[in-house]
Amino acid sequence: MPLSKKNFDVFTTRIKELSGIVITSDKEYLLESRLMPLVQKYGLNDLNGLANYLKENKDSALLNEIVECMTINESSFFRDIKPFDYLRDSIIPKIISTCPEKNKFHIWSAASSTGQEAYSIAMTLAEMPLCKDKIFEIYATDIDPNVLETAREGLYTQFEVQRGVPIIMLIKYFTQENGDRWRIKDNIKQMVKFEKFNLLDKTEEIGMFDIIFCRNVLIYFDNQTKEKVLVNISKVMEPHAYLFTGGTESLIGVNTTLQPVEGMVSVFR
Ligand SMILES: C[S@@+](CC[C@H](N)C(=O)[O-])C[C@H]1O[C@@H](n2cnc3c(N)ncnc32)[C@H](O)[C@@H]1O
Structure with a gap:
């Protein structure tokens, strides 16, 4: 099932609360591509399942994992010199x-x-x-x-x-x-x-x-x-x-x- 608007908001709100990172609706594809490994890891069917799992599990470990998947880590030596x-x-x-x-x-x-x-x-x-x-x-x-x-x-x-x-x-x-x-x-x-x-x-x-x-x-x-x-x-x-x-x-x-x-x-x- 495609990610519901309600569950999109669950992810984006919790990610912003923890890290400050803002994910706008045009970046929904990023949630899909980056969080799929976690869907598999936790044996869930799709991102809606992961959102529900996040709501049920108040411990911060899963949220940390989600944020780690969403960070953009691009860097280089002497970047912009x-x-x-x-x-x-x-x-x-x-x-x-x-x-x-x-x-x-x-x-x-x-x-x-x-x-x-x-x-x-x-x-x-x-x-x-x-x-x-x-x-x-x-x-x-x-x-x-x-x-x-x-x-x-x-x-x-x-x-x-x-x-x-x-x-x-x-x-x-x-x-x-x-x-x-x-x-x-x-x-x-x-x-x-x-x-x-x-x-x-x-x-x-x-x-x-x-x-x-x-x-x-x-x-x-x-x-x-x-x-x-x-x-x-x-x-x-x-x-x-x-x-x-x-x-x-x-x-x-x-x-x-x-x-x-x-x-x-x-x-x-
Ligand atoms: C694009 S990299 C920039 C790396 C380096 N400063 C550079 O300019 O090449 C952005 C980094 O910010 C980190 N980051 C994102 N949100 C953060 C937060 N709330 N606190 C600390 N680091 C954060 C990410 O994990 C990522 O490694």
């Missing part, structure tokens, strides 16, 4: 000169998916002579534990590394395994700590950050959720901190105290 140029040419030098006494810096990759963003930040820093005597800790989080497992493993296909890693960095920061796999080296891996974190949750206990990357995730939220997430993020930004959003993620119409940085695209203070 500009943020990494800003980081190297402007933001890191500015922060270091603003806080000359500071020895340890904290960076948050706030929807890190399979780790490419966090490792790209780490490689950028490793290339900078200015950062030699400083310690950089990169905290990388995502709502989806499956992508975090991949990120911690740090093993990527030829296709994945070819999509963004310059050849010089590939040779310097990866080792080749079984011909077509590339493993990130320990000196880069050690700069990053991956943990599960939901952007809708309170940030008070995760520490303060000098730089935050929250890219290509706000796009899945409505304005009210974006505002909530940005308030949570603002609370953990040091006074001199910068926030990067995705290149296509406009904050127009979003009520926030964050201000765009002049001369840079998708960078906020």
Whole structure:
């Protein structure tokens, strides 16, 4: 049976409550294609069966599984390149000169998916002579534990590394395994700590950050959720901190105290 409107609403409401992700009716096909494995796993007939099962089972494990199926985990090394140029040419030098006494810096990759963003930040820093005597800790989080497992493993296909890693960095920061796999080296891996974190949750206990990357995730939220997430993020930004959003993620119409940085695209203070 096709998914009823009532059951479509059951899925979309519960997914939004847990993750902030908005699924509009034109994306119903996504529910169908991505949730079918769960229909099979639980021995049900169709998505209506899964919706009923979700209503009956109040435990969060099934809902977590559903959200994990619905997250879009697309990522790549040095994605959109500009943020990494800003980081190297402007933001890191500015922060270091603003806080000359500071020895340890904290960076948050706030929807890190399979780790490419966090490792790209780490490689950028490793290339900078200015950062030699400083310690950089990169905290990388995502709502989806499956992508975090991949990120911690740090093993990527030829296709994945070819999509963004310059050849010089590939040779310097990866080792080749079984011909077509590339493993990130320990000196880069050690700069990053991956943990599960939901952007809708309170940030008070995760520490303060000098730089935050929250890219290509706000796009899945409505304005009210974006505002909530940005308030949570603002609370953990040091006074001199910068926030990067995705290149296509406009904050127009979003009520926030964050201000765009002049001369840079998708960078906020
Ligand atoms: C498209 S990826 C972006 C990855 C990376 N930031 C980039 O730009 O390449 C979006 C990620 O956001 C995560 N995500 C979605 N909702 C989230 C939430 N409420 N809290 C934390 N992460 C979330 C997804 O699991 C997914 O891995």
